Amino acid sequence: MKERHFGPVWFIPGENRGKYPYCHSVFIPDAGILIDPASDRGRLERLREENTVREIWLSHWHEDHFMHLDLFDDLPLAISAPDTQPLSDLDALLDAYGLDEDFREYWVPLYKDLFHFRPRIPSRILEPGEIVACDSLTIQVISAPGHTPGHLAFYFQEPEVLFLGDYDLTSFGPWYGDVHSSMSSTIESVRRLQKIPAKVWLTSHETGVFENDPDQIWDKYLQVIQLREEKLLHLLGEPRSMEEIIDACIIYRKKREPRAFFEFGERAHMRKHLEKLTQEGRVVLEKGKYHLL
């Protein structure tokens, strides 16, 4: 993928098309603001050496957005208030994912070695609706909770560029598997972002740059949630235990390794769907199995 410049907004592609564990970064050279430093370490090192980075912003606390934050340890860090805590401590981060003990053994060394995790206290909080005026452009901070409670999108007013972060319009669909993720807020946030008039849309993963209105892609992205629910309801044609539901691989389609990633993600999302269906009075848990009502 190629680096793209939309006036004062630079799109820095992540390695491997910004697929996890990478993401695409956004850089505003005039203001020295680098958003989500987990794209390409070599490119970010060059930006660092050129002395052009003055502040790091995070769209949210996930590791595939802060992987190379260690290059900028001495610079101010900005994030939303609700997403601050997981960055302050590795246990708090693993708790925010709801990771069980046996999976933590897998993740702790990865956080240290691959993701260069070091506890960080942000030097400033990005407030929803905040307007940041720079020389060359005006940035609007947009609260877009769901994926995480404090997930932010950014609208760059003059070039009419909208950065959607992890509402990434991929065929995988949205992630809402953390303890404090919300499926309904994800849908609301995506619909709200969809209404913002823009000329260019940037996302954190894969395609990354949309220069035509991604009209139907928004719908397809959200339809993934509905499809997951339909598959689960179909599976519950007979009562199923949580383990049987996980074995159906509704999220990832087949069993994949490492379990600490894929089985965790499968369970986390199925739990959210089952909570929703239970609240709606459509599913009940009895004797360790989920039943349709």
Ligand SMILES: [Zn+2]
């Ligand atoms: Zn994320």
